[in-house]
Amino acid sequence: MNMNQHSRLSVAPMMDWTDRHCRYFHRMMTRETLLYTEMVTASAVIHGNAAWLLAYDAAEHPVALQLGGSDPADLAEAVRRVAPYGYDEINLNVGCPSDRVQSGCFGAVLMRDPDLVADCVKAMQDTSPVEVTVKCRIGVDDQEPEEALPRFLEAMAEAGIRRVTVHARKAWLQGLSPKQNRDVPPLNYPLVHRVKARFPELHLSINGGITTLEAALAQLEAGLDGVMIGRAAYYMPADILLSADERIFGAVAIQRGAEDVARAMLPYIEAHLSTGGRLNQITRHMLGLFAGRPGARHWKRVLSEEAHRDGAGPEVVERALSGVIELAA
Known part of the structure; x- marks a missing residue:
């Protein structure tokens, strides 16, 4: 490497x-x-x-x-x-x-x-x-x-x-x-x-x-x-x-938008939850994913208000993402 x-x-x-x-x-x-x-x-x-x-x-x-x-x-x-x-x-x-x-x-x-x-x-x-x-x-x-x-x-x-x-x-x-x-x-x-x-x-x-x-x-x-x-x-x-x-590197970029990144995190989130982890341990790092874009406030609000709750799972991320997509339409 x-x-x-x-x-x-x-x-x-x-x-x-x-x-x-x-x-x-x-x-x-x-x-x-x-x-x-x-x-x-x-x-x-x-x-x-x-x-x-x-x-x-x-x-x-x-x-x-x-x-x-x-x-x-x-x-x-x-x-x-x-x-x-x-x-x-x-x-x-x-x-x-x-x-x-x-x-x-x-x-x-x-x-x-x-x-x-x-x-x-x-x-x-x-x-x-x-x-x-x-x-x-x-x-x-x-x-x-x-x-x-x-x-x-x-x-x-x-x-x-x-x-x-x-x-x-x-x-x-x-x-x-x-x-x-x-x-x-x-x-x-x-x-x-x-x-x-x-x-x-x-x-x-x-x-x-x-x-x-x-x-x-x-x-x-x-x-x-x-x-x-x-x-x-x-x-x-x-x-x-x-x-x-x-x-920066002259390499082929990962072909993802911010919405794709959010979806790509779902299997990782599920694996973390299956070992007793909590959703907000991951989503606290994801709050800025849509910074400067329509729906950014909705994304942060849903994750901030709901991800810390007992039993919170991937559906919280999916709900936050759905709102971003609707507001960006």
Whole structure:
């Protein structure tokens, strides 16, 4: 599997969002786009219910697991335990600014210690059967990104890392919430372009503030190797993903409209319910399927009001879809 090619476009790892149901839903719209899990901590893999944390549907490939941690031995052990699950990539989180991540000394705070990150990824590579990659910020707090980012990338390159995704914002670990850290610090795309020129051997993807395929194509045409899209792919999945295979990858697009995607999810929903799952565990990720289209409000209202109820099943999705089709007629 050519992961450099698949990472021309990826959907960002997003806590509480990109779970296995979300990824399956996204895969119904694109064969080529690289999908990421939510961040899973190394300690959770080692000491928690790894089978529950790491299980996924084979249809999700290509799919990458994102790990969080800062202890090389723990990360190496987590990767060893992850290996049998067959993920296509293992990614180390050096970008998340949340309080719980800081308290564990991983995520964006690691931008301050490139040498420790290098030790972490070397340990991970020693036990990983697949490529280890890194997702980072351009800097944290009072760091000067023009100095911090090149220094960090140099350490990664020396450690053998060949693919890095850069969120083109600084993370402010003091004074800004995780939500604010996604919007308040200014984007610095030119810096990411400059470091790509400085490190041509690295496969660099850019993340942050990219909300359309047009914007993604502009970044690729400017010389970057890949683009990672987060919230736009979640809130407007059809707009981003249904034409991504053709426009980003030059491949044949999946011949589905949004209505077809909704129907394609029904067997998966039935299988999930048959194991004791609940409808809203899947449909909460589907609310934006018709964003910007006639019937979008009806679709969201029916799913939001009915999918959480005991006994709710595929008929709720079918009823919501019927209303969309009637309103679009």
